[in-house]
Amino acid sequence: GAVVSQHPSWVICKSGTSVKIECRSLDFQATTMFWYRQFPKQSLMLMATSNEGSKATYEQGVEKDKFLINHASLTLSTLTVTSAHPEDSSFYICSAPSPGGSSYEQYFGPGTRLTVT
């Protein structure tokens, strides 16, 4: 199956700083990628849809100025958490749709654990 990677796998930062998370499709191109957030013992909540070459689409309640998304190429999307606060501590996961065909399956990255102190 298609492989999606994320970097870093975990990061600790101080309150007020910014953190960038990368999501890469390793063996296929993805014009669309998705960013999710998962709090402990909760399911995945879609934050935004990242579109190559255009602006991201954010879900209701997600601050676009706080969570900056850049889809610079067909294999890379980045999520930057700006001015991070402890409440932003969470597990961030990206995904990309299955390449080609009629399948709407999504392949997920391994996730990035963000801890803001």
Place this chain on the structure above:
Amino acid sequence: EDQVTQSPEALRLQEGESSSLNCSYTVSGLRGLFWYRQDPGKGPEFLFTLYSAGEEKEKERLKATLTKKESFLHITAPKPEDSATYLCAVQVGGGYQKVTFGTGTKLQVIP
């Protein structure tokens, strides 16, 4: 609003004790229903896609079924390595539309 509800929240089984996980959904225009497995601290791993009522898919000890209102993930003779959280998700509309996840069922299989 699209809703996906999974039950039970947690399930504890003895090794070899078969059971089923439920995913009920309320959506308009279901495009696909997905089952994922998620291990602690990792991203979800794709298991199955079901597109229409009556469809069934199998993979090793897992079998997924779909009706117009719900989906079941049947686990036959589970092993400890099947312990994980199983997530159900639905997709509506065409193209690469967003996927709505349920809250998951945490399965523990005891040797």
